[in-house]
Amino acid sequence: MFGRKKRNQKQYIIISTDDRGVHHHNVTRRRIFALMSLSIIFLAAVFFFSADAMTDILYKLKIEKIKQNYSSLSSTLVDLQNQMVEISSTIETIEDKDKALRTYADMPIVDQDVKKLGIGGVRLANNTNVENEFTDRLKSLEMDVDALTRKVKLELFSYSDIFDKVTDNVDVILSIPSIRPVESGYLNSSFGYRKDPMDGEIRFHYGQDITVNRGETVLAPANGTIKQARYMGGYGKMIKIDHGYGYTTLYAHLSKIYVKKGQKIKRGEKIGLSGNTGRSTAPHLHYEVHQYGTPQNPLDYFFSGNL
Structure with missing residues (x-):
């Protein structure tokens, strides 16, 4: 019988030494190829999983950065x-x-x-x-x-x-009244019908009462000419200013008058001091505003700020 002739295979001899002497290891070409293939597969797997893990880490870092930016x-x-x-x-x-x-x-x-x-x-x-x-x-x-x-x-x-x-x-x-005649104090009896504090009767109140201490400075609310500056019945010591263009103002129950009839005054100028003269139960300023002889609500002429 004739048998198939086997192909010659190259062999590699690896020599190693240790305490026990010299060792010879015969390694065929096929075995080397198999080992190299396994190594390549292993390295590819390691690379794949490492890349996936790295991608996941980078993704998480990016999400965290976005969250920080969103928070900011x-x-x-x-x-x-x-x-x-x-x-x-x-x-x-x-x-x-x-x-x-x-x-x-x-x-x-x-x-x-x-x-x-x-x-x-x-x-x-x-x-x-x-x-x-x-x-x-x-x-x-x-x-x-x-x-x-x-x-x-x-x-x-x-x-x-x-x-x-x-x-x-x-x-x-x-010439239009525009500031409070006194800087301090608080608003009391307002413009309109009210119970008279002296006799309890219901009467129309033509002005605005501002409760202040005696001696508070009274200011002119606009430019004008002093029309009256004297003592007048229930008003006590009073001042009346003609501002022109139909506007007049009145200040009653004063303790002192600084101006005279016919005198020209400017807005913010001192004209007298508050008091309790005339028909009054306590220190306060009675303030009236008229336009062409018709009483107006003084609160409509208390403009905020410095105009």
């Missing part, structure tokens, strides 16, 4: 919203001042519907990756900014209008 942005938004509240409050004060100035300048008040034009704003496109809460707050803030911007523009326009009016009517403006 949220904190910034809260600060901005708080600032917007303060700005809004300031604008409300400006609007009150605007109203006072317009009354002071005999101009119509800005219509409330016009002021409400500040409501609105351009909405942000919803294409961000932040959470809905953050997006909503950002939209709300942008709308608030837009509203306040419109309000500021409206007030600037209004102030410009007032400035033009005041410039053309300086004399009139300075």
